[in-house]
Amino acid sequence: MPRARTELAELVAFRSVAGPARSPGSECEATAEWLAGTLRAEGFQDVALLDTPDGARSVYGSLPGPAASPTVLLYAHYDIRPPLDESAWRTPPFTLTVRENGRWYGRGAAGCKGGIVMHLLALRALRAGGGPPVNVKLIVEGSRERGTGGLERYARAHPELLAADTVVIGDTGNVRAGLPTVTVSLRGAVRARVTVEIDPVAASRRGRSADAHSGPSGTGRTADSTRGPDATAALIRTLASLHDGEGNTVVDGLDGAGRWCGVPYPRRRFRGDAAVLHGVDLPGSGTVADRLWARPSATVTGLDCPRPGSGDGARALVCLRIPPGTDAARAAELLTRHLESHTPWGARVRVETVGQEQPFSADTTAPAYTAMGEAMRLAYGQEMRVAGLGGSVPLCGTLADLSPRAEILLIGLGEPEARVHAVNESLDPRELERMSVTEALFLWRLRNRRGHGHCRP
Template identity: 40%
Template sequence: MSTADRTAALAARLDTALPAVLARLDELVAIPSVSADPAHRGDVLRSARATAEAFSDLGVEVSVVSVDGGQPAVLGRSAPVAGPTVLLYAHHDVQPTGDVSAWTSPPFEPTRRGERLFGRGAADDKAGIVVHLAALAVLGPELGCNVRLLIEGEEEIASPTLPKLLVEHRDALAADVVVVADSVNWAVGTPSLTTSLRGILDLEVTVSVLDHDLHSGAWGGAVPDAAGVLVRALASLYDADGAVAVPGLHAPERTPAVEYDEQVLRADAGVLPGAGLPGRGPLTARLWRQPSITVIGTSLPPVDDAAHALRARATARLSVRVPPGVDLTAAAAALTAHLSANAPHGALVETTVRASGHPVDLGDDAPAHAVMTGALRDAWGSEPVDIGVGGSIPLIHLLAESLPEATVLVTAVEDPDTRAHGIDESLHLGELTRACLAEVLLLDRLADGLPPAP
């Protein structure tokens, strides 16, 4: 059978399987598996069990496991065959809903409007789960790969127990290829593989200049104010055009294959007319390959509670996105040194890293990458693109570090209008169908083994 005929036959099977797959997705979205909220711990367990049942019904041997009191994950394995081993990853936990009244329809009542399915987790990442379900349902007894499953239950809280789970179940998760179905496509109709992600430093900086607050009229002008010192130190993080000005945070850049049209970016991000865009170079390079620093909180009193006082201490919390190629420890040291050097009046500067996640550069030269690219091309009928992601997914580094011999492929079920983590999160159902077909084609084409490295 020719490649085209085989693709058409598998697409027809997918059409038959899709109603049951979408019903499973509705079932999963209806479960409020919010891992960040202790009140939903039972729902996270219910979500894990429902996920395990869905795969078990396809003949996959599954178990629900947790380590160190962490949220439950689903592990699974297919019947052994002679082909390569592929680990399929997704996560079944979801973000909190935010203001429920702001949703057009209730967040845990999956609702179809036009081509989209709305609901918390509909895209991020319960769609990833059903992509894996669809692939296994379509291939059935013709599955020529050894499939392993890892459906995590705490990705939305930075996977705190995943490192230990990967160690304890290393043999069960060992694979030649890892498919992480948890990213975003470049556009509806344009499939993507994510090959790089920025890392993150969640950093607190505190400046101290006094041992107690003072009256601003009695002492202002001759005594330093920690609030003003903090503002000046934070301003030093950026140069005149808004690019990050901290030595040691930049890495040699690789020009992205695609560029973001400025007017589209402004519209997508809601940039007000007349407001400029910070930074230099291609917009996709700024988003994927350059550092960014965002002030996400301060200890300064709100305007309504302001007092006429000089502050003894002031703290800011920073979200620092670290580009691929920059070491996290070196980045934290560079930030501390820069802030200390740029805090006026000899202020005492203290920094604390609250959380961190490594940047990742997966590359595009592995044989499995070429197979996946071909599968995406045939599923979408358009040319796929390699993209970066400005956000951070710490588990990608964990998987790459724990399974160093495996090729990690980060595939997509989301699109730019998905609004993951936001109000009215949704999934484009046409893109879901194409993502399912692409994974079917990947597993089918890997059945005879990986092609030789170039």
């Protein structure tokens, strides 16, 4: 663990923020080089820096196990989200700091540089016992947080590289610190750019221009409700149609009544985890787990509102999360039709799909889940829980397509107190230790097994 802390401190010090516009590309390059050097020092073979189609670099290496043993792929990523408001951090975001509560603070500590260290710890434990009992492949992605799909495209072009009997994605976490959890359900996503423009014939009839006075048309600073149609107001009305009066996401033709049957997420606990202000209601109906893991949700992630009277269109970025059982391409069609049919006043709307990710659900009857349950029981002294994730891990769908019989499991260090992607992100070192032991025990239990399960995208 002392060595793990030192290595995580070195990783956190790299400002490997996703996207070259947000940090120097040299930081990601340096992180990838550090990882490649670490893998070589650990005895990995075939260590390579993979140039993916989105301009990022992923790091790959392999450890051979006994002849005829199954192959296990371990995954993590080294790129991180921006630190947001650095002044709001109690400690420097790129310096791993131990605070009075014993947690280790720093951007990427839990999501997902800690996942890299988790894999290394598990493999070192096995090496101390004579070496890995299975063939191991390790892939560390460099553009997970960008959402640009570089590794997915690289994997499709080189399907043999990541082929495996079992896959362990180290990028999720427990429902609560100390409660061992496997994530078995991921929502997919449709990302769309929505542009609303007022009919140009109507605009010309009104004689609007950027210099229009407020006067009778009401287009200036003192504009009131007597003015003509407004693109921003039309966009707001259009986006508002994505939720009903209770706050449920509603997209015409899309099922919004799913039920979650796994571990519950108590309402009171969620309010605390999400820091919901006192007196603010939670939108929507059904349980918290229903809404987070089994139903669609629409979020406006960006707005571009033109100056009144400019005649420019108003734009928004919309992310529609979709539960397992919903095809992303079909959801994109339904979202487009819904927005087109709910734009008021004859305004023109353009909906451009800029990204799609398929949802994912695992077959928990697969043998690997039995092995993981046994490993978690030994490492934690508690039974394994299964939970969902409101977001997505795009690589899961790609790997399920390329290796339909592969058993895919998602674990990690991102329990609620970790505040992954938020200010003051942290890691509980007890979780790192227990989850690393879990992974080592899990790999040991796979030594005499073949991949007979399957995951369905």
